[in-house]
Amino acid sequence: MPHSDSPTRITVISASMGAGHDGAATELTRHLTAAGFLVDRHDFLDLLPARIGKLLSGAYLRLLTWAPAGYQRIYAATEHERRPNPAVRALLRGAERRTLATVTPDTRAVVSTYPGASQVLGALRLRGRLAIPALTYLTDFSVHSLWVAPGIDAHLAAHAIPAAQAHEQGAAGVTVTGPMTDPRFTPADEDERRAARTRFGLPPDTPLALLVAGSWGVGPVREAAAEILGTGVALPVVVCGRNHALAERLRADGIAHVHGWVDDMPGLMHACDVLVQNAGGLTSLEALAGGLPVVSYRCIPGHGRTNAAALDEAGLAPWIREPDRLAPTLTELLHGPRGRAQREAGLALFTTAPGPVPAVTTMAHGPLPTARPGRRGAPTAVPSRTPDLSTTALPAESLTAVPAEVLRLPVAGRFVGRSRQARRRTALMVAAVAATLSLGVGAPLAYAYGESPGHHFGALTHYLEDDDR
Structure with a gap:
């Protein structure tokens, strides 16, 4: 339970890409509310610039439906990339101001259930613009590189296998917390x-x-x-x-x-x-x-x-x-x-594990994390204490400070340029970025653009940053 007389506020950011990320956020919100927290819930697609959230969702669905082999190639090519490509980073930068605005002064922690939101929160933490802990709750049993964001204080996993994958990719504060589901899902007689x-x-x-x-x-x-x-x-x-x-x-x-x-x-x-x-x-x-x-x-x-x-x-x-x-x-x-x-x-x-709420509680009520160089070469926020790790298969230095019982788990809008040709090029680029980000990956967009993608990356950066001023 929260330690103060007044309820502690937590922000949860998901994304309406199908139902999985939202489902995890719904259960997290319900559990946190039951534990006495005030919870603000936001859809990351609404925080993206130029109202392209629906484009993201639609592009993802169409790619899965019309070009599944292409999706597989994109995913495999980017599964272990160390950082998103320039176009995806530019798109995410455009969401920083709106994301930061979701965090009220009395908020003590932010939890993401979507990799794009985690990337934005991590970047804000690294630059000192977000002063409270940011956590990622991994909704998948496998961990694509975009899930691992430098600057995130803790990556929470349902099982030791996704936890180990996140740790291998350089994630900070990897913790096995167990999963969450609606309590109606129980065995039937x-x-x-x-x-x-x-x-x-x-x-x-x-x-x-x-x-x-x-x-x-x-x-x-x-x-x-x-x-x-x-x-x-x-x-x-x-x-x-x-x-x-x-x-x-x-x-x-x-x-x-x-x-x-x-x-x-x-x-x-x-x-x-x-x-x-x-x-x-x-x-x-x-x-x-x-x-x-x-x-x-x-x-x-x-x-x-x-x-x-x-x-x-x-x-x-x-x-x-x-x-x-x-x-x-x-x-x-x-x-x-x-x-x-x-x-x-x-x-x-x-x-055998209580779910992520105890980990979020500990981060929300603990001391603000300090910074040290992360394994990806950028400063990564980490907690100041380490729990008893006797029940986890992960190295001690990779795990966040949570109660020991948590770890008991078995092994388009306004375009640059006015010509029709420029608008078509930029629309193609935004659609491709939308597709790759909505997949949870930072794909090499040169696949989609052919020659000289750098020109398009620059146009997209200008377009997004201009829109968000």
């Missing part, structure tokens, strides 16, 4: 299971595989649904999110149980026996909290595949890479000891 099946109109005794593809319903969902049905092991129950066209196509394909956006996901998970996912995001954690075994299949490129690899390495969800492994793996999870082991491992993820 037999009565709850039957009631949920009746409520959703599902057969009472057939094994059911819940197939999810995020709030946008992206990826080869139709192929996965047909292949699950073809195994004869389980009946697919497909959630398409807001992709109404996908839902209609699945029904035309003969898939009997198709849902759009589902408000009662805890109930639907109670009705099902296994979760098949393709992105490794918040829904996977919700299923683990609910005692469902999880499998990754036909994953979307980029973070979908790296998250699948990390979940597989953690022993929390096997990654099926070949269709001929689908039937035997589903059988093992539904009827064999592998399924029981994964249920236990998933539930242990939530019972």
